[in-house]
Amino acid sequence: MTRTRLQEIGLGAMPFAGLLAAWWAITNLVHVSMATLPSPAAVWAAASGLWSTGELQTDILTSLGRIALGAGVSIVLGIGLGLIAGLNRPLGDLLLPLASFFNSVSGIAWIPLAITWFGLGTVAVTFIIVNAVFFLIFFNTVLGVRSVPRIMEQAVRTLGGGYRELILHVFLPGALPHIMSGIRSGLGFGWRALIAAELIAATSGLGFLIYDASNFLRSDRILTGILIIGVIWMIIDNLALKPLERRTVERWGTVRTL
Amino acid sequence: MATVRVEAAEAGRELGAPAGLDRLRRVLARAGRSLLPFALLLAVWWAVEIAFRLSPAVLPSPWQTISATWPLIQRGILPDYITSSLTRMAVAGLFGVVAGVPIGLLLGSNRYVSVAFAPFLNFFQALSGIAWLPLMLVWFGFGEKTIQAVILYTVFFPVAFNTMTGVRTVPLHYAHALRVLGADRLRLIRDVWIPGALPSILLGLRLGIAYGWRALIAGEMVVGAGGIGFLLFQARSFHQTDRIMDGMILIGLLWLLIDLGFLRPVERATVERWGMLQR
Numbered sequence: 001m002t003r004t005r006l007q008e009i010g011l012g013a014m015p016f017a018g019l020l021a022a023w024w025a026i027t028n029l030v031h032v033s034m035a036t037l038p039s040p041a042a043v044w045a046a047a048s049g050l051w052s053t054g055e056l057q058t059d060i061l062t063s064l065g066r067i068a069l070g071a072g073v074s075i076v077l078g079i080g081l082g083l084i085a086g087l088n089r090p091l092g093d094l095l096l097p098l099a100s101f102f103n104s105v106s107g108i109a110w111i112p113l114a115i116t117w118f119g120l121g122t123v124a125v126t127f128i129i130v131n132a133v134f135f136l137i138f139f140n141t142v143l144g145v146r147s148v149p150r151i152m153e154q155a156v157r158t159l160g161g162g163y164r165e166l167i168l169h170v171f172l173p174g175a176l177p178h179i180m181s182g183i184r185s186g187l188g189f190g191w192r193a194l195i196a197a198e199l200i201a202a203t204s205g206l207g208f209l210i211y212d213a214s215n216f217l218r219s220d221r222i223l224t225g226i227l228i229i230g231v232i233w234m235i236i237d238n239l240a241l242k243p244l245e246r247r248t249v250e251r252w253g254t255v256r257t258l
Numbered sequence: 259m260a261t262v263r264v265e266a267a268e269a270g271r272e273l274g275a276p277a278g279l280d281r282l283r284r285v286l287a288r289a290g291r292s293l294l295p296f297a298l299l300l301a302v303w304w305a306v307e308i309a310f311r312l313s314p315a316v317l318p319s320p321w322q323t324i325s326a327t328w329p330l331i332q333r334g335i336l337p338d339y340i341t342s343s344l345t346r347m348a349v350a351g352l353f354g355v356v357a358g359v360p361i362g363l364l365l366g367s368n369r370y371v372s373v374a375f376a377p378f379l380n381f382f383q384a385l386s387g388i389a390w391l392p393l394m395l396v397w398f399g400f401g402e403k404t405i406q407a408v409i410l411y412t413v414f415f416p417v418a419f420n421t422m423t424g425v426r427t428v429p430l431h432y433a434h435a436l437r438v439l440g441a442d443r444l445r446l447i448r449d450v451w452i453p454g455a456l457p458s459i460l461l462g463l464r465l466g467i468a469y470g471w472r473a474l475i476a477g478e479m480v481v482g483a484g485g486i487g488f489l490l491f492q493a494r495s496f497h498q499t500d501r502i503m504d505g506m507i508l509i510g511l512l513w514l515l516i517d518l519g520f521l522r523p524v525e526r527a528t529v530e531r532w533g534m535l536q537r
Contacts, residue, residue, distance in 0.1 A: 007373075008373055011370060011373045011374040012373065012374060012376060012377035012378070013377075014374050015374055015375055015377075015378035016377075016378060016381075019378075035396060036396070036397065093291070094294065094295045094298070095295065097292045097295050097296070098295045098296070098299060101296070101510050101514070102510070104509075104510040104511075104513035104514050104517070105506050105507075105509055105510035105513075106471070106472050106475070106509065106510075106513070107472075108472045108475045108476050108479075109475055109487075109490065109505070109506045109509045109510075110506070111476075111479060111490075111491075112479070112490045112491055112493065112494035112502045112505075113494075113499070113502050113503070113506065115494060116315070116316070116494060116497070116499055116502070117316065188384075189468075189469075189472070191386070192386040192388055192469065192472060192473075193472070195386055195388050195389050196388045196472070196473075196476035199388065199391065199392070199476070199480060200476070200479060200480060200491075207389075210389065210392040210393075211391075211392050211480075213392060214392035214393070214395045214396050217396055219393060219396055222392045222393045222396065223393065225389070225392075226385065226389045226390060226393065229385065229386070229389045230381055230382075230384060230385035230389070233384050233385070233386075234380075234381060234384055237384060
């Protein structure tokens with residue numbers, strides 16, 4: 001690790017340390033009730049309590065499972081249908097306005113209807129996530145396929161390539177930078193939709209954990225949940241989505257040097 | 259055939275038919291093309307409803323859905339809820355700009371400060387406002403303050419973070435050039451940093467408002483102090499699926515209004531006009 005990178009990490013940790021110190025000072029020096037603002041130590045105790053009973057692990061795995069399911073369905077359907085609509089101009093023209101409208105409706109607005117249709121639970125939550133993620137991926141795939149230069153398609157055709165070769169070697173790689181940015185921003189919305197859906201339409205998961213805790217004024221548990229929600233997303237975004245997007249853009253995109 | 263049409267068009271122009279008519283026809287054709295998908299969707303919806311004879315609680319017919327808006331409009335519920343949702347969004351958006359941009363500029367003006375605050379702002383930008391909702395409920399109860407706090411938070415961080423990173427991406431020699439010519443810090447902010455960071459600021463604003471709008475809907479569902487989200491959620495408790503559909507369509511339309519009526523014009527009037535967009 002280079003020295004500047006170390007410096008960056010050190011500098012970057014300072015505001016967090018400052019916030020922690022301020023939090024500690026407020027809760028220890030000024031008298032605030034546990035329900036209003038629990039001390040860092042109390043939050044740590046709540047976290048380890050939830051961990052030792054296994055509740056925390058279950059909720060984390062439930063939420064991760066739901067986002068994985070929702071994202072998986074959205075990615076498969078979004079890229080598949082996006083390819084079809086991208087290759088067929090009239091069909092694409094027909095579906096793009098619909099996709100952009102449903103994207104405007106946003107997954108969160110589907111919460112009441114999802115509860116009506118599927119009841120509380122994983123199916124409703126997944127349905128909501130898919131509504132938040134799918135349209136963005138679909139939209140980006142269509143745009144990506146359309147942005148592939150004609151000449152490349154013609155080159156492969158001239159050399160005798162069929163639809164299979166065209167899709168695997170021209171359209172999919174050509175659209176990949178678009179698709180990846182669609183997936184990344186889609187999942188950003190999807191993760192938020194997951195939390196909102198779990199607040200309202202589920203009886204398990206991290207969103208339910210914090211909502212349930214608020215009914216009992218357990219702010220220590222709420223803060224535990226909030227911190228975990230933030231940290232998990234940072235891990236997903238920084239360790240999976242960002243590197244993937246960067247590598248796709250470097251490998252197949254127009255940007256050669258980053 | 260084609261020549262005949264061209265001749266006819268030319269003849270029309272000679273006869274003094276307004277060129278505007280031609281443009282009107284083109285606009286109408288375009289509107290028709292973009293409305294066609296929605297007409298098809300409506301047809302499919304209707305067909306499904308008839309074919310499966312679903313109960314109105316599961317899937318109301320398009321007609322039922324549209325007629326369900328009448329009582330809502332007549333009793334003044336719909337205008338009232340739309341106004342409160344849009345007002346909340348406008349207040350949050352304004353706050354995001356008024357607080358987020360100066361703080362972003364301030365943090366971005368120093369290299370070490372911006373390096374230090376980048377992970378911090380990024381963390382809170384990524385940590386959705388919706389997650390804070392339960393804590394805000396404990397703090398402020400079920401009321402206006404809770405909703406407002408959640409969306410203010412949601413809009414602020416993307417704007418502040420992107421303003422800060424925007425300032426850092428402005429090439430240094432612009433600032434040097436102005437400083438050599440004797441400009442003070444205020445001039446630098448006005449003529450270099452704000453215009454240079456503008457694409458990034460607007461990106462942050464767009465992101466913040468998009469996240470904020472969703473947080474607003476979710477917040478209104480939970481809190482129950484009026485607004486479109488509340489309309490949806492209340493309709494659900496009474497199994498009024500037609501009202502739920504109305505609310506969803508409305509949410510889509512209102513977002514298009516925010517996007518096409520506010521965000522796009524702002525982008526056009528600033529970034530695109532100043533020629534900072536490369537593509």
